Amino acid sequence: MRSLSELEGVSLGIIYNFQPCTAYFVRGQLKSSPSSHWQASAGSVYPLVARLEELGLLSASEDGDKRGRKYLTVTQTGEQQIKEWVLSGAQQDLVSAIMDPIRTRIAFLQLLDRSEQSQYLNELISLMEQFFDETLIKLQQSPKEQDVYGYLVALGAMQTSEARLNWLYEVRKSLVSK
Amino acid sequence: MRSLSELEGVSLGIIYNFQPCTAYFVRGQLKSSPSSHWQASAGSVYPLVARLEELGLLSASEDGDKRGRKYLTVTQTGEQQIKEWVLSGAQQDLVSAIMDPIRTRIAFLQLLDRSEQSQYLNELISLMEQFFDETLIKLQQSPKEQDVYGYLVALGAMQTSEARLNWLYEVRKSLVSK
DNA sequence: CGATGCATGTAAGCTGTTACATGATTGC
DNA sequence: GCAATCATGTAACAGCTTACATGCATCG
Secondary structure, X not given: OOOOOHHHHHHHHHHHHHOOEOHXXXXXXXXXXXXXXXXXXXHHHHXXXXXXXXXXXXXXXXXXXXXXXXXXXXXXXXXXXXXXXXXXXXXXXXXHOOOOHHHHHHOOHHHOOXXXXXXXXXXHXXXXXXXXXXXXXXXXXXXXXXXXXXXXXXXXXXXXXXXXXXXXXXXXXXXXXX | OOOOOHHHHHHHHHHHHHOOEOHHHHHHHHHHXXXXXXXXXXXXXXXXXXXXXXXXOEEEOOOOOOOOOOOEEEOHHHHHHHHHHHHOOOOHHHHHOOOOHHXXXXXXXXXXXXXXXHHHHXXXXXXXXXXXHHHHHHHHHOOOOOOHHHHHHHHHHHHHHHHHHHHHHHHHHHHHOO
């Protein structure tokens, strides 16, 4: 059986953690996740659910309630597949591949003149500080004892964010004093 | 004019930094970039170059040399587009959206039993240490005076990597001692 | 003279996006 | 009663991947 894509993996995982739940709920979880990378549009999630159902990884309640809600649960095969997906993290490319759109752009900062550069960096730093504060608050709200895994994920998001922010300070320092 | 995708942005940027150069060279640069997220298969780069040429953002030497090489250069319009792409980094979603496949998987670690968890975490940490060492070496080889931007990118990759590794240590600590 | 690397490209297929369309329920 | 939110889905399209196909150049 083919391996799951990232979106398939997280989606199945979310369904597993909150089952029985709806596809709509999964979308909400994805949107509010610390890595807000997941846009999880309707056009991706519903076909995805249909796909996973056809593969026998999850089952849906027949034509839902009067409101049209279909409740999803993960099958045993599905559970096994999530495990394999989680374990597939232990590969060089997944460990190394951390893409940062800001870092990517810094490589081409020389295209801007000096004043544009410092203005841009100030904007970036301001936005990053905002985001960092948000992740800090989310972390403090995250109940450490109740859901260790959720807490650890929030902690990771916060620490990565902190590292990026500190790096941006260094970038500004070396480009301004240059 | 529509805005550039991430891959289009970096590719144009690379061509700008190294022009005149070939599409093949761009692929090589993408592969060796610190964010090795970019796979840059032939099937993506060549159509991309054709696309950007049609948009008038870059121009290619007519049917290349005997060896078939086509040299690419960025037009003035293209230069302006890179600038806009760089500046487009100052948006909340780009500042926040840092996706980490490892962090994503930790959210579902409870599916593994205790011994599987610690074995998995040890594997991850071992791989991360390897990758961190590599980024450190790359950073030390990166000539700080000659190419500040390249140095800063490498520095960012190293610091993010360091933060992730330290986070993984904390994850292991809290899950083992639990 | 054969393997490896340089260099170009195409075709099929999958996944995801945007935009649209529909209808029930809840709260003001 | 109307707006917002819950909830499902579809159609067109874009972008990227894998796999394939081709040919020249260089080095041992």
